[in-house]
Amino acid sequence: xxxxxxxxxxxxxxxxxxxxxxxxxxxxxxxxxxxxxxxxxxxxxxxxxxxxxxxxxxxxxxxxxxxxxxxxxxxxxxxxxxxxxxxxxxxxxxxxxxxxxxxxxxxxxxxxxxxxxxxxxxxxxxxxxxxxxxxxxxxxxxxxxxxxxxxxxxxxxxxxxxxxxxxxxxxxxxxxxxxxxxxxxxxxxxxxxxxxxxxxxxxxxxxxxxxxxxxxxxxxxxxxxxxxxxxxxxxxxxxxxxxxxxxxxxxxxxxxxxxxxxxxxxxxxxxxxxxxxxxxxxxxxxxxxxxxxxxxxxxxxxxxxxxxxxxxxxxxxxxxxxxxxxxxxxxxxxxxxxxxxxxxxxxxxxxxxxxxxxxxxxxxxxxxxxxxxxxxxxxxxxxxxxxxxxxxxxxxxxxxxxxxxxxxxxxxxxxxxxxxxxxxxxxxxxxxxxxxxxxxxxxxxx
Amino acid sequence: xxxxxxxxxxxxxxxxxxxxxxxxxxxxxxxxxxxxxxxxxxxxxxxxxxxxxxxxxxxxxxxxxxxxxxxxxxxxxxxxxxxxxxxxxxxxxxxxxxxxxxxxxxxxxxxxxxxxxxxxxxxxxxxxxxxxxxxxxxxxxxxxxxxxxxxxxxxxxxxxxxxxxxxxxxxxxxxxxxxxxxxxxxxxxxxxxxxxxxxxxxxxxxxxxxxxxxxxxxxxxxxxxxxxxxxxxxxxxxxxxxxxxxxxxxxxxxxxxxxxxxxxxxxxxxxxxxxxxxxxxxxxxxxxxxxxxxxxxxxxxxxxxxxxxxxxxxxxxxxxxxxxxxxxxxxxxxxxxxxxxxxxxxxxxxxxxxxxxxxxxxxxxxxxxxxxxxxxxxxxxxxxxxxxxxxxxxxxxxxxxxxxxxxxxxxxxxxxxxxxxxxxxxxxxxxxxxxxxxxxxxxxxx
Numbered sequence: 098x099x100x101x102x103x104x105x106x107x108x109x110x111x112x113x114x115x116x117x118x119x120x121x122x123x124x125x126x127x128x129x130x131x132x133x134x135x136x137x138x139x140x141x142x143x144x145x146x147x148x149x150x151x152x153x154x155x156x157x158x159x160x161x162x163x164x165x166x167x168x169x170x171x172x173x174x175x176x177x178x179x180x181x182x183x184x185x186x187x188x189x190x191x192x193x194x195x196x197x198x199x200x201x202x203x204x205x206x207x208x209x210x211x212x213x214x215x216x217x218x219x220x221x222x223x224x225x226x227x228x229x230x231x232x233x234x235x236x237x238x239x240x241x242x243x244x245x246x247x248x249x250x251x252x253x254x255x256x257x258x259x260x261x262x263x264x265x266x267x268x269x270x271x272x273x274x275x276x277x278x279x280x281x282x283x284x285x286x287x288x289x290x291x292x293x294x295x296x297x298x299x300x301x302x303x304x305x306x307x308x309x310x311x312x313x314x315x316x317x318x319x320x321x322x323x324x325x326x327x328x329x330x331x332x333x334x335x336x337x338x339x340x341x342x343x344x345x346x347x348x349x350x351x352x353x354x355x356x357x358x359x360x361x362x363x364x365x366x367x368x369x370x371x372x373x374x375x376x377x378x379x380x381x382x383x384x385x386x387x388x389x390x391x392x393x394x395x396x397x398x399x400x401x402x403x404x405x406x407x408x409x410x411x412x413x414x415x416x417x418x419x420x421x422x423x424x425x426x427x428x429x430x431x432x433x434x435x436x437x438x439x440x441x442x443x444x445x446x447x448x449x450x451x452x453x454x455x456x457x458x459x460x461x462x463x464x465x466x467x468x469x470x471x472x473x474x475x476x477x478x479x480x481x482x483x484x485x486x487x488x489x490x491x492x493x494x495x496x497x498x499x500x501x502x503x504x505x506x507x508x509x510x511x512x513x514x515x516x517x518x519x520x521x522x523x524x525x526x527x528x529x530x531x532x533x534x535x536x537x538x539x540x541x542x543x
Numbered sequence: 544x545x546x547x548x549x550x551x552x553x554x555x556x557x558x559x560x561x562x563x564x565x566x567x568x569x570x571x572x573x574x575x576x577x578x579x580x581x582x583x584x585x586x587x588x589x590x591x592x593x594x595x596x597x598x599x600x601x602x603x604x605x606x607x608x609x610x611x612x613x614x615x616x617x618x619x620x621x622x623x624x625x626x627x628x629x630x631x632x633x634x635x636x637x638x639x640x641x642x643x644x645x646x647x648x649x650x651x652x653x654x655x656x657x658x659x660x661x662x663x664x665x666x667x668x669x670x671x672x673x674x675x676x677x678x679x680x681x682x683x684x685x686x687x688x689x690x691x692x693x694x695x696x697x698x699x700x701x702x703x704x705x706x707x708x709x710x711x712x713x714x715x716x717x718x719x720x721x722x723x724x725x726x727x728x729x730x731x732x733x734x735x736x737x738x739x740x741x742x743x744x745x746x747x748x749x750x751x752x753x754x755x756x757x758x759x760x761x762x763x764x765x766x767x768x769x770x771x772x773x774x775x776x777x778x779x780x781x782x783x784x785x786x787x788x789x790x791x792x793x794x795x796x797x798x799x800x801x802x803x804x805x806x807x808x809x810x811x812x813x814x815x816x817x818x819x820x821x822x823x824x825x826x827x828x829x830x831x832x833x834x835x836x837x838x839x840x841x842x843x844x845x846x847x848x849x850x851x852x853x854x855x856x857x858x859x860x861x862x863x864x865x866x867x868x869x870x871x872x873x874x875x876x877x878x879x880x881x882x883x884x885x886x887x888x889x890x891x892x893x894x895x896x897x898x899x900x901x902x903x904x905x906x907x908x909x910x911x912x913x914x915x916x917x918x919x920x921x922x923x924x925x926x927x928x929x930x931x932x933x934x935x936x937x938x939x940x941x942x943x944x945x946x947x948x949x950x951x952x953x954x955x956x957x958x959x960x961x962x963x964x965x966x967x968x969x970x971x972x973x974x975x976x977x978x979x980x981x982x983x984x985x986x987x988x989x
Contacts, residue, residue: 103636104586104620111640112581112647119582131915133892133922135558136565140550140666141587141652145610157609161622163656164591164604174550176607190549194557196889196940198925201558206587210609220586228925235925237904244908363908443642446579458683462690462809469577476579479644479674479681494642 106213107220108426116440118222118429120537121253122204125224125423128249129202132241134226137201139183141208142174147186157210176208180225181420185409188229188416197231197416198238204425218426227420229408234417236352239384239404240359246400246421247364250388254438254537255428257391258399260360260367263374264353264384265403267333268319270346274337275315282307287320288375320373326361327354329370349383356384382406386421390431399428439540442495445474447528448510449491450500452481460502467523468500473533475500488513497532552657552665554872562886564668564875566983567699568650571670571869574695575648578687580672583647585629587654591619593632603656622654626671627866631855634675634862643677643862644684650871664872673866675854680863682798685830685850686805692846692867693810696834700884700983701874703837704845706806706813709820710799710830711849713779714765716792720783721761728753733766734821766819772807773800775816795829802830828852832867836877845874885986888941891920893974894956895937896946898927906948913969914946919979921946934959943978 102108110118126136142161159176177183180203188195204224211217226245228238243260250258268287269280277283286301295317302308308316315336322332330350334342342350353370360368376385381403388400402421409416432438448468450461458477465475476496478487484501491499492513500521501509510526511518548554556564572582588607605622623629626649634641650670657663672691674684689706696704714733715726723729732747741763748754754762761782768778776796780788788796799816806814822831827849834846848867855862878884894914896907904923911921922942924933930947937945938959946967947955956972957964 103632104588104590107586107588109585109633109637110583111637112583115582115584130891131920133890133920135890136561137556137558138561139555140553141654142550142553142666144550159607160610161605161607164606164621175610186549187555191555191557196936200890200922208587220588230925238925241923241925359905362905363912444579444581444646445576459805459808466809474577474579476646477687479676479684479687490642 104219106211106218108218108430110429111443113440113443114429114433116443116535117433117438117537118425120440121425121429122222122224124252125204125249125425126202128252129226129245132200132245132248134200134202134245137184137187137203138205139177139180139187139203141176141206143177143183143186145173145175148175148178148182159208159210178209179207180205180223180422181227181408184225184227184420185416189409189411192231192411192414192416197229198234199229200226201229202226218430221424221426224423224425225402225420227408227418229416229418231416232414234419236355236383238419239352240356242402242419242421243356243360243368243384243386244363246386246388246423247360247367249423250400251364251367253428254539255390255432256437258367259369259389259391260400261369261371261374261387261389261398262353262356262360262384263370263372264349264356265375265381266345266383267349267353268372268375270343270349271319271333271337272316273343274340274346275312277308277312277316279307283316284375287316287373288377290317290320290373322370322372324357324370325366325368327357327370329357329372330354333372352383376401376403380405380408384419390428393431396427396431399424437539438537440495441536441538442497443535444476444494444496445535446476446491446494446496447473447532447534448475448498448500449487449496450475450477450502451484451487452478453502453504455481457481457502461500464500464502464508464523468526471524473528495535498528550665552659552663554664554666554876556875557889559886559889560875560879562889562981563879563884563983564871566886567871567875568668568670570698571650571695571871572648574698575672575691578646578691578694580646580648580691583630583633583649584651585623585626585633585649587622587652588620589623589629589632591621594621594624594628605654605656624655625653626651626669626868627673627854630671630673630866631862635855635857638677638857638860638862643675644680645675646672647675648672664876667870667872670869670871671848671866673854673864675862675864677862678860680865682801682829684865685798686802688848688865688867689802689806689814689830689832690809692832692834692869693806693813695869696846697810697813699874700985701836701878702883704813705815705835705837706846707815707817707820707833707835707844708799708802708806708830709816709818710795710802711821711827712791712829713795713799714818714821716789716795717765717779717783718762720786720789720792721758723754723758723762725753729762730821733762733819734823736763736766736819768816768818770803770816771812771814773803773816775803775818776800779818798829822847822849826851826854830865836874839877842873842877845870883985884983886941887982887984888943889981890922890940890942891981892922892937892940892942893919893978893980894921894944894946895933895942896921896923896948897930897933898924899948899950901927903927903948907946910946910948910954910969914972917970919974941981944974 161174272280299313302313383404385403387398400423404419406417407415408418461477465477468475499511510521607620718726745759748759829850831849833844846869850865852863853861854864907923914921945957956967
């Protein structure tokens with residue numbers, strides 16, 4: 098885990114670490130498919146134009162060009178920095194072949210040329226789910242997407258987590274209600290709350306002329322509201338006092354109330370209405386989500402996203418959507434670094450068939466094939482070394498069983514952990530149920 | 544399938560095509576793990592130095608650089624063009640953490656800036672297996688790797704295939720035996736046999752002074768030898784006549800004989816000794832493999848590789864290996880283009896829970912969750928549209944069952960294909976075994 102990598106920001110897992118990653122990826126896929134989400138992959142490169150269209154980009158882009166390229170022969174390309182922009186392009190390009198509403202999941206690497214630091218990578222895996230409509234998308238999609246992701250996170254061995262949810266309509270509607278006009282400037286300032294603190298945010302709001310001191314105080318008070326139930330609605334109304342609520346605020350309150358109520362019913366204890374969440378200047382227009390791992394708050398959000406009224410458009414046709422994205426590499430990196438999880442062995446093999454002599458290889462393969470046909474992962478020794486050496490080679494990698502073929506053709510199998518050895522028939526012998534596949538177990542409690 | 548892509552050479556699958564790809568990738572993973580191969584992934588980028596170290600590169604490289612890069616601040620990077628060079632680096636970097644002999648599989652995208660044409664892509668997926676030793680690697684690894692890959696290919700729905708195997712020692716040893724000294728020049732010329740024909744190869748050999756006419760004739764005769772059994776040994780000896788066989792030739796004959804004999808025993812009908820196979824100027828030193836899909840010979844080799852005495856080295860320590868690589872994208876592209884295979888539906892969902900009214904969503908989710916807990920993939924309608932419309936939305940995507948909750952709380956399930964509808968209990972109802980998951984079926988025989 099403390100291995101240095103030869104390229105800063107580019108992590109490569111050892112085989113036993115990769116098993117933890119595979120377990121995470123397999124689990125996510127299973128939950129996503131269980132809810133009817135279809136897999137797609139997009140190409141790793143986009144035109145730079147496509148990436149820049151999405152407005153302000155704070156992600157550093159990796160440009161891609163052929164070494165022996167004729168100047169100007171191709172469109173300028175770059176590696177994608179997320180899976181949302183490529184998905185938007187995919188939807189527009191393939192709209193005629195897709196059925197809406199369209200549920201898709203996408204698990205791929207993305208690249209950002211950022212300064213590498215703890216939990217930040219230049220190449221990392223994201224796991225995204227999105228629900229996209231053609232022209233319209235019912236609001237309950239915002240509930241569904243959060244439910245699916247909460248169930249996915251519950252299925253992962255990552256401990257407790259909390260979804261923190263807000264709604265852009267609520268914030269903007271509140272600002273409007275109290276007479277703030279430049280709601281974008283206010284959102285941008287409030288977004289810095291966690292970083293620079295309330296005093297500086299207030300200063301920024303008043304000195305820029307975006308808000309009076311009273312308005313700044315109210316905007317900051319809104320951002321302080323936290324509730325694990327729908328009581329935030331009353332708190333917001335209390336804050337407004339006699340001021341009439343803008344209809345955008347009413348819409349936002351109703352939406353956030355529905356998300357919080359439904360999540361509390363279906364995945365109790367996993368949601369907090371957190372009215373400070375803004376998700377920067379991204380293209381969200383309604384619900385916004387972040388997720389913290391309890392006890393690992395310093396890691397930042399491990400799963401974020403939101404609703405966008407127009408993920409993509411094609412002429413007058415728009416495709417509204419709502420999505421969430423897990424930063425898989427960051428999650429796994431933390432899991433591994435904390436020593437919390439590890440694989441019970443380094444390789445898929447449950448059985449290591451030893452060689453008695455060099456001539457024994459064919460018979461050993463027969464044994465292995467019989468076991469393989471019965472669904473077990475088996476490898477055969479490459480060389481008839483001393484049994485002790487063969488056993489050590491299996492043991493070092495955590496393979497639980499070593500198989501021996503005796504001179505008289507009888508078979509014996511040894512459980513390396515207990516040392517017990519008994520006669521066995523490859524057509525009927527069965528390993529312990531827990532030994533069939535490598536498992537991911539908690540190696541320490543923290 | 545005949546969709547145009549917005550970037551030439553970069554293919555993106557529709558959800559139903561992606562299901563075919565997933566089926567192929569899952570099958571490969573299963574077979575590889577069944578034989579004890581461990582998964583790893585390497586980063587997508589290598590330093591350009593690493594890529595160029597491997598000598599002559601006929602693959603066009605995609606360079607990668609940060610858009611806002613300070614000149615010279617980082618090592619120059621490029622996307623990997625295969626998985627062998629990255630694996631060699633990975634082995635050297637992590638040698639202290641790996642156990643040898645090390646069996647690994649690696650399924651990832653690679654990039655080549657080649658001119659796109661039928662069956663050639665600029666971004667494509669490779670599936671590699673390699674077996675690597677520390678200092679030495681028993682020859683039977685060459686047999687094992689071919690057996691695993693033959694079993695993997697047999698598990699894929701791709702029809703008949705043939706592994707074509709040769710051995711560099713055999714060819715070079717033969718050339719030496721007949722007095723040819725510049726064996727590299729001869730190999731290079733013979734490698735063009737299929738492209739330019741025997742006459743031109745002979746001309747090249749004699750005009751360059753590398754061979755006399757008689758030697759050229761013999762070298763060409765060697766390259767004509769094909770045998771689905773070990774009879775090639777006699778043919779090579781016959782070609783030599785009274786000339787004494789070089790010991791390298793003897794080694795090559797013995798190795799190729801073992802590969803062909805073992806494959807014929809364990810995967811009958813899947814191997815041809817083809818003494819024309821040279822695999823270009825790659826780093827192979829012994830066995831070389833290619834694979835053709837019968838009936839799709841124009842596709843070229845879909846699975847190639849070989850033995851390298853030094854895949855990688857670290858000071859005086861060398862890591863010999865043997866490996867095979869499947870060009871997955873090329874394979875899938877052909878499968879899809881020929882209309883041979885398709886998914887039974889476009890989405891994972893086996894059941895579509897319809898909404899009677901907008902208020903029905905919670906109850907519908909309860910039904911869905913009960914079914915999901917029992918292992919079925921289920922989606923719930925987002926809107927209480929007319930039943931006919933909801934059923935069509937399910938049907939269009941091939942979802943076999945629609946679930947209805949009646950006013951009185953009773954449940955009914957409709958098989959869309961037969962139109963049959965019957966009462967059902969989400970806690971006990973079972974879909975047809977063939978309907979649980981989307982399946983890949985032959986949609987046409989060719």
